[in-house]
Amino acid sequence: MSEAELPVLDIATEGTGKRFIECVQCPGERWHSVIVRATIKTEVENAFSEDGYEVVRCDGCMSVSFYERSSVGTAGEPSIVLKEVLHPPRRDRNARKMNDGSRRLPEQVGTIYAETILALNNGMSLLAGMGIRALVESVCKHKRIKGRNLKERIDGLADAGILGSTEAKHLHRLRFLGNKAAHEMKQPSRLELSSGLDVADHLLMTAYLLAEKAKRLPSRGR
Numbered sequence: 001m002s003e004a005e006l007p008v009l010d011i012a013t014e015g016t017g018k019r020f021i022e023c024v025q026c027p028g029e030r031w032h033s034v035i036v037r038a039t040i041k042t043e044v045e046n047a048f049s050e051d052g053y054e055v056v057r058c059d060g061c062m063s064v065s066f067y068e069r070s071s072v073g074t075a076g077e078p079s080i081v082l083k084e085v086l087h088p089p090r091r092d093r094n095a096r097k098m099n100d101g102s103r104r105l106p107e108q109v110g111t112i113y114a115e116t117i118l119a120l121n122n123g124m125s126l127l128a129g130m131g132i133r134a135l136v137e138s139v140c141k142h143k144r145i146k147g148r149n150l151k152e153r154i155d156g157l158a159d160a161g162i163l164g165s166t167e168a169k170h171l172h173r174l175r176f177l178g179n180k181a182a183h184e185m186k187q188p189s190r191l192e193l194s195s196g197l198d199v200a201d202h203l204l205m206t207a208y209l210l211a212e213k214a215k216r217l218p219s220r221g222r
């Protein structure tokens with residue numbers, strides 16, 4: 001190996017520039033100042049590969065994170081970026097968020113809810129489908145709704161006045177989603193799961209969170 005082929009490490013701490021990247025804290029992309037950059041460059045004849053490691057700080061919220069980039073190129077040509085990585089990983093914008101009131105749900109219901117969202121956000125659609133069904137089952141169990149099967153128990157939720165009849169109809173459709181996952185082992189689509197969770201969210205709101213909010217309203221005056 002000739003001397004020119006040895007990797008060269010360069011560390012820069014001043015005037016290292018700016019990067020417009022997604023912030024770990026602020027929503028969306030923000031200007032970041034590069035605090036330290038370590039570059040490892042290997043040259044073979046007129047081709048090179050370069051790995052850059054940067055400690056970056058958001059100009060808005062001052063959060064510090066890490067940016068890594070690998071590129072290759074030939075002299076006189078623009079380099080080709082092979083990978084760009086941010087640490088810690090930025091949150092997926094399409095990730096499903098938990099309902100605001102989820103911390104006030106009964107423990108078992110809340111656990112199933114959190115795990116279902118975790119499964120959905122990590123692409124585990126079969127488990128997410130089963131989770132949505134388990135969520136409905138857990139509400140029925142907690143509200144002591146009896147019935148030989150989930151269909152009867154959903155009707156029971158409506159009979160007990162926990163749900164309106166239209167809402168019960170939506171929940172029946174969730175049954176099919178859960179059956180598809182649990183019995184047919186078919187992965188529901190992301191859209192099906194997302195709509196399913198909308199309906200489940202609505203059930204949680206009606207069954208637990210709305211009543212609590214209503215308590216805070218003044219009762220009708222005499």
Ligand SMILES: [Zn+2]
Nearest residue numbers: 023026058061
């Ligand atoms: Zn920021």
